């Protein structure tokens with residue numbers, strides 16, 4: 614089981630140090646923290662496993678506002694999230710750029726959590742399967758079943774909304790995703806201590822990508838403890 618905490622644009626270096634000093638992940642679960650770029654160094658210094666929230670495909674170059682695998686590796690960062698729905702929604706990320714980021718990061722030895730998921734409109738109009746198929750196949754075609762690759766199923770309508778996919782929805786989506794690319798699949802979307810156990814116990818759910826509830830040491834620890842109970 615892998616539990617990843619996506620801090621989005623929260624926690625500067627000071628708060629990162631505070632969180633990391635108070636956080637003790639339980640045995641039997643892999644835990645990674647994904648602070649914003651400016652707090653990566655503070656996270657790495659704490660000794661916890663740190664991933665970035667994005668990474669560019671080029672080794673270096675004129676790409677203002679981006680960060681390379683080379684820079685992340687020099688900092689001691691071990692992996693990166695790519696294709697988060699907030700990147701797709703607000704910053705023009707496409708299946709093609711997500712695939713390019715994935716390939717470059719894996720090629721340089723970073724671990725990757727590549728995110729996929731349908732919007733509320735796509736689900737309501739019966740397009741969930743098509744959307745997931747396109748998103749997953751684009752990563753699958755580019756990267757294949759790489760041992761450092763993990764996917765995250767994050768239905769956009771469940772992110773930061775307090776709405777969680779039912780265990781049946783999660784299970785169905787995970788089964789589809791795994792049939793297209795056989796790698797571990799995390800669930801993401803309003804995972805909290807109260808629902809973690811039920812979601813994590815579903816077949817095909819190999820962990821969680823946690824946003825809001827990862828900002829608080831107690832709630833994130835409780836989610837990690839729930840995962841440790843399903844340790845495989």
Ligand code: PEP
Pocket residue numbers: 619621767771772773774775801802803804822823824825826
């Ligand atoms: C996320 O940011 O990946 C996420 C799932 O957020 P939340 O847990 O807040 O819905």
